[in-house]
Amino acid sequence: MSRIKARFEALKTEGRGALIPYLQAFDPDYETSLELLKAMPAAGADLIEIGVPFSDPSADGPTIQAAALRGLKAGATLGGVLEMVRSFRETDAETPIILMGYLNPIDSYGPAEFCFDAVQAGVDGIIVVDMPTEEADLLDAHARAAGLDIISLVAPTTARTRLFHVLKDASGFVYYVSITGITGTGSASQAQLEEALPKIREATDLPVAIGFGISTPEQARAASRIGDAAVVASALIKTMAGTLSEGQATEKTVPSVLKQLIELSAAVRG
Amino acid sequence: MTTPSSSLSNSLRSGPDERGRFGVFGGRFVAETLMPLVLELEEAYRATQADPAFREELDYYYRDYVGRPSPLWFAKRLTEELGGAKVYLKREELNHTGSHKLNNVMGQILLARRMGKTRIVAETGAGQHGVATATVCALFGLKCVIYMGATDVERQKPNVFRMHLLGAEVKPVTAGAGTLKDAMNEAMRDWVANVADTYFLVGTVAGPHPYPEMVRDFQSIIGTEVKEQIVRAEGRLPDVIVAAIGGGSNAMGIFHPFLDDADVRLIGVEAAGLGLDSGKTAASISRGRSGVLHGNRTYLLQDKHGQIEEAHSISAGLDYPGIGPEHSWLNDIGRAEYVGVTDQEALDAFQLLTRTEGIIPALECAHGLAHVMKIAPEMPKDKIIVLNVSGRGDKDIFTVASHLGVNL
16 A cells, blocks of 8 residues: 555544645755654655645746745756655655645656655655646556556636546645645645535545645644644744845754644644 | 748758757757647647638737838938948838737737636847737736836836836846846746746747747738838848847847848848857857857857856847847858947947937847948948847937936
């Protein structure tokens, strides 16, 4: 059984949803982001999303754009991100790792090689922002062969018939982009989520994670209950960015993010 | 879904396929949030293609508002100066707003109105597309937001002021190098956040399908006119057609009607910046490789890890690390040739055309002219070259002055 499936099944038994924190790889440097990654499970991360820095993150808001730039400045490459996951796996064999990023670095790495290397490194799933269902054949067969879940994205603009089309061969879990917008800019209301989720569940039996615009413990709790998981990204990066001194990590960097993560996790568990 | 071009199965003009691909290039690489919009746009565009009233309406605006057809001018003094092939100039700079950009914008704004959109966003590099977009928004009373790289805002001040006068909001983009690529990212972010009422009016033959096809179709009026005009003037088709390429819309517009005329050489001129091997270039085909950016697969300037590199050109309109996917395909199948021209060569050409023909060209098409200056002298006098003069150079006089050491 895949780590993703095992984790969601275990949480179902516990009777709660998952918290999925996000960090941008190499932000602000390799060591700090690896230290943060390694500490996240103990602070309450059920799954972890790692952003792969890209020069042109056209679906991201200012917070993640800045994080990507810091990551690139620190030398981030897709190969380097896999190295980071490999190192994480030395201390954690259970927490699912999902890479989130844009297609071009994967295309440049080589789709088949990437899928193979990613699974070898310990990656469980990938979210490719600019690869809709219509273009997914670029990775599908390779991912399937390697045992890598391609996480499908659905949005408020995804109509009912399209939901069935997009989720037909989905694996792992489904990522619901809860606002029509870029990351870290607005939030869906609880009522909007309550209206959207049943429609998605009609089209899939997979767990549904809700992301974009979830920043407070209350929002995380609501999303993890209406859906099956809450993704928190920009809010954590904002905290981290606030601890940096001239773009460099300080002694406050990792503890500040972990403190916030513990609060979010308590809300999801509470 | 049938397309009007489906009967041309043996033609090079039949692309793209139903997935929006020209060979391996093109496609629809957008976030799921935008995917339904892209599909809706394609459907709306197909409906206009099937509706003769749409074409009639567009022709009316082309004639009475844009000022079409644009003349094909025999550049006698330039031809004498170069001493070889006859050089004709397709005078797209005489269009309203001073460039070929209005051909596309006119078509898309009529489409946007049919789709009931009330707010228009666009990206712009040199500002020509931004000015054209702001112009039609003024014409139809639509809200207009133009994203422009902060660097470009600085070097294209006259166009920024024109957009303001036309009632558009110009948003400078400081991300990255503050050029066209960054403006494109920001325009896409705006679109994804305002899907209900907003139409994204793409200015070149790039982006997710159906933009490359649609923009090409609207720009093809250029080549269609050239075909008639050159036959009237010379009784035959030209030997060579030359056009400058940033994203590639003016080139695609003049090339496309000639794709099946195998005897007509098609040459796209990329901005080599400080030189093709200087590392400061915008020559995506000559120095890039296949990748995915801004909704399509095409040749991109990128590092070995797939990070997009900054383009460089003296011309803000060519300062883009990608190129329209149909050009990438035409390059790979060998139907069109792509060459590079440096900043300095373009500056020299800019001055030559001004002095020999009394036409101040945009720095973009000065790149095309610089290549004509290389090939015309080597060709016999009975050969014919058509150069697309895609825009006028008034906007560039400050840039040119500073390179010539003149303080305006």
